Amino acid sequence: MKRRQFLHQSTQAALASALLPLAANALPAAGPTPGNLASPAQPASQPLDKDLDLSERTIAELQTYLQGGKGNSRNLCQQYLDRIEAMNKKGPAINAVIELNPDALTIADTLDKERKAGKLRGPLHGIPVLIKDNIDTGDQMQTTAGALAMAGHHAAKDSFVAQRLRAAGAIILGKTNLSEWANFRSTHSASGWSSRGGQTHNPYVLDRTPSGSSAGSGAAAAASLCAAAVGTETNGSIVSPSSCNGLVGLKPTVGLVSRTGIIPISATQDTAGPMARTVRDAALLLGALAGPDPADSATKTAPTNKKAIDYTALLRPDALKGRKLGVEKGHLASQTAAGELLRQAVAVLKAQGATLVEVDVRGATQSIGDSEYSVLLYEFKDGLNKYLAQTQAPVKTLADVIAFNKANAAKAMPFFQQETLEAAEKTDGLSSEKYKADLRKVVDTSRQALDTAFKMEGGLAAIVAITTGPAACIDLVNGEYGTGPGYSSAAAMAGYPHLTVPMGYVHGLPVGLSFVGAPYKEAEVLALGYAYEQATKHRQAPTFQAVVG
Secondary structure, three states, X not given: OOOOOOOOOOOHHHHHHHHHHHHOOOOOOOOOOOOOOOOOOOOOOOOOOOOOOOOOOOHHHHHHHHHOOOOOHHHHHHHHHHHHHHHOOOOOOOOOEEEEOOOHHHHHHHHHHHHHOOOOOOOOOOOEEEEEOOEOOOOOOOOOOXXXXXXXXXXOOOOHXXXXXHHOOOEEEEEEOOOHHHHOXXXXXXOOEEOOOEXXXXXXXXXXXXXXXXXXXXXXXXXXXXXXXXXXXXXXXXXHHHHHOOOEEEEOXXXXXXXXXXXXXXXXXXXXXXXXXXXXXXXXXXXXXXXXXXXXXHHOOOHHHHOOOOOOOOOOXXXXXXXXXXXXXXXXXXXXXXXXXXXXXXXXXXHXXXXXXXEOHHHHHHHHOOHHHXXXXXXXXXXXXXXXXOOXXXXXXXXXXXXXXXXXXXXXXXXXXXHHHHHHHOOOOOOOHHHHXXXXXXXXXXXXXXXXXXXXXXXXXXXXXXXXXXXXXXXXXXXXXXXXXXXXXXXXXXXXXXXXXXXXXXXXXXXXXXXXXXXXXXXXXXXXXXXXXXXXOOOOOOOOEOOOO
């Protein structure tokens, strides 16, 4: 199998009116209409601040709005709900949100009361966020991984990530669409499509893929349907949609963020992480997500989970000065538009005081071949069966999922099949010698390649590369295709942190710059990305064009 990134300014009324003609040119959403997309029908406690333009607002700006007496969290939530109403199914119809939280305004009221009483939970207090629909919430929302086979499933309790968000004062406004089963259903899938949610569109150019599998989180955050979003990644599913949607995305070190209550693919590679419009916002969200979880053994050994970390502490414009970075040599020589953007980025990094040396991590990991895919097949079956056994989901095993899809093929599989699910079902358990051998090969080879690079020239702070090429056209017939070099695999297989920051545009389509760091060096990697972000300011709001041109 070819390895691919399978896991990979107006008021709202004026905006909806201006963009309505584009909806006719957008691809129609496939599949049934997502449930519960009506805004919670509760009257606002006071008139909304019509002067607040939510587009591109940072968390700090929203906190200033909340603290300055101009508005409160209920009003802020209502304005985001209005924006979702104007843009998710109407207007540009990006179809990023699969379900809204009917309790959002009630939660906002509680947080407003706490604010008035002088109790603030932290920088996310009263801030609306969206999370991916493979993350459990013990409320009225479903958790389905976008699959019709899981429709109607309500988790008994919050995932650890949802618990952390609520404890930090964030308001979970709703859930985002995704590539079904986190893009682990078919080798010919279209990123951002699910049988429950239909097709999500890239807000920069609507006929282009938002990339997967955290497609809805990427499109929603890019279109300012939330302050920030949470995605999950096994291989590329945070960084690729972040790159294609002009976002800052961080795949943390595996073990920094708990996976308990998240529909799994791989026990060795899965992680949740932040997707935001600025590095500082991503750092703030990471601070809320990270923490030790007794139910996830991977978090017990994380050195940074022994105490709370302020991931904004090192964010300085001069953080690149005197730092030594590696740059992926094949990407640097790439004769693509993305390659030219990388060469421009390297010039900026040097101008900011960094020294760069060439590395060849991609070459050092080529021998892994299909072993990663093999590991994921084994771990997906094992992990999903364990997850389903603990739930009241309508399907209890991977075999049940496969059978449901066959029985409901017209709705569940109208465009592509489920050969990945079927291949996973054929695996014979984690005690298999093949699984153990493939796992050793994947982990040892990827970590050795990265560790060797990090030790070059007296030590590298990070490795930079092209995150992925510009977004391809949505192709429900032939599935996803590549548009240039990408860089998710090594960090994903090794479990190391991977940050992407906007690097520029190709015909209006965003491309990200990757910063891959050593384990648990998120604060340092964020600092490097922040310095690059401040030097370039590449992030631009999407314009919702129908096609490139």
